[in-house]
Amino acid sequence: MHATTTLAQVRARVALAAVVALAALWIGSAFVPAILWAGVVGIAVEPLRLRMLRRWPGHDMLIAGLITLAVVAIVVVPLVIAVTRALIEVEGITHWINDARAHGVPVAAWVANLPVGSTQVSAWWTNHLATPEGAAEQIARLDMGTIIEKSKSVGHNIVERAVVFAFTVLMLFFIVRDHDAISAQLSRAIDRAFGDAGIRIGRQINLSVRGTVDGVVLLGLAQGVVMAVIYAFAGVPHPILLGLLSGVGAMVPFGLIAVMLIALALLVIQGAIVTAMVVGVVGGVMSFVVDHTAKPALIGGATKLPFVWVLIGIIGGVETIGLLGLFVGPAVMAALVLIWREWVAGDAVGMASGTSAAISHLGQ
Structure with a gap:
């Protein structure tokens, strides 16, 4: 014989569940970004998982692996290339500093090619860097203590992000392997808590994340490849590394422009001013077209999200929670727009007119 549950007991259970949930969130707060990243990647690779599952049915463990x-590999290989290149550059900078202290730094050939201020820069260089004493004095002005402290901070951040990445990889494996069970449980929980409106919002978030991955990551990588080719033809030093940075920068608002300015500065230093102008125009036009046509079409097309909301979601998300905001921001905006549309079209938040009318009928 089952005892009757009183209203006080229901409220107590809800309060207990809330306390336990908040305690769990507090304890595992350091791993929340990793779980969110794993969820974003899991949503993005779902079409690939289904395709592989049709080819190898019953091999969930193998497919997840x-x-x-x-x-x-997609994350680590470019990172290894960038770190290797950076270590080589650091070694070169160290040799340059030692040589400058011993022999001074002759005026660079590119100074004469500067369109403005060539005489002034050459005079300053001669007085402050051309002799060993002047170069040593300028180098001594660098705040080595601050540089060391910054290096320690960077090292700490690298270790912290490595731990988060390792946990993300672990979570991704289980999310991909148990995708069907996780999806079924989430659907059941959302349906019990919010009904059909919750299911529709969840579907909207799912589509938004997948569209953002296509519109941000894939287009960013494509832009990086194109820019690497352009850099190589233009004679920019380290075209592969700059192309990699351009691809990553293209995922962040105005990031590609920042990397491209570095490439243009390197071309100007070499005296290739016309080439720098051509690269700037081609890269700027490509960035403008992609950011204002292709990205909104891919991100907003799947969810019918207006361009302005896509832009707010991306920029606001990055500003608020960093790179993860690229995917979370548009997803939140997509859910908000869906709630607004259903509220305007119906009689209650998250209910279409037909649903609201049906509920009213049942209550009579």
Whole structure:
């Protein structure tokens, strides 16, 4: 014989559940970004998982492992290239500093090619860098203590992000392997808590994340490849590294422009001013077209999200929570727009007119 549950007991259970949930969130708060990242990647690779599952039915463990390894390779390989290149550059800078202290730094050839201020820059260089004493004095002005402290901070951040990345990879494996069970449980929980409106919002968020991955990551990588080719033809130093940075920068608002300005500065230093202008125009036009046509079409097309909301979601998300905001921001905006549309079209938040009318009928 089952005892009757009183209203006080229901409220107590809800309060207990809320306390337990908040305690769990507090304890695991350091891993929330990793879980969100794993969820974003899991949503993005779902079409690939289904395609592989049709080819190899019943091999969920193998498919999860292959997808996880592919994601790790996509992240780690470019990172290794960038770190290797950076270490080489650091070694070169160290040799340059030692040589400057011993022999001074002759006026660079590119100074004569500057369109403005060539005489002034040459005079300053001769007085402050051309002799060993002047170069040593300028180098001594660098705040080495601050540089060391910054290096320690960077090292700490690298270790912290490495731990988050490792946990993200672990979570991604289980999310991909148990995708069907997780989706079924989430759908059941959302349906019990919010009904059909919650299911529609969840579907909207899912579509938004997938569209953002296509519109931000894939287009960003494509832009990076194109810019690497342009840099190579233009004679920019380290075209592969700058192309990689351009691809990453293209995922962030105005990031590609910032990397491209570095490439243009390197061309100007070499005296290739006309080439720098051509690269700037081509890269700027490509960035403008992609940011104002292709990205909004891919991100907003799947969810019918207006361009202005896509832009607010991306920029606001990055400003608020960093790179993760690229995907979370548009998803939140997509859910907000859906709630607004249903509220305007119906009699209650999250209810279409027909649903609201049906509920009213049942209550009579």
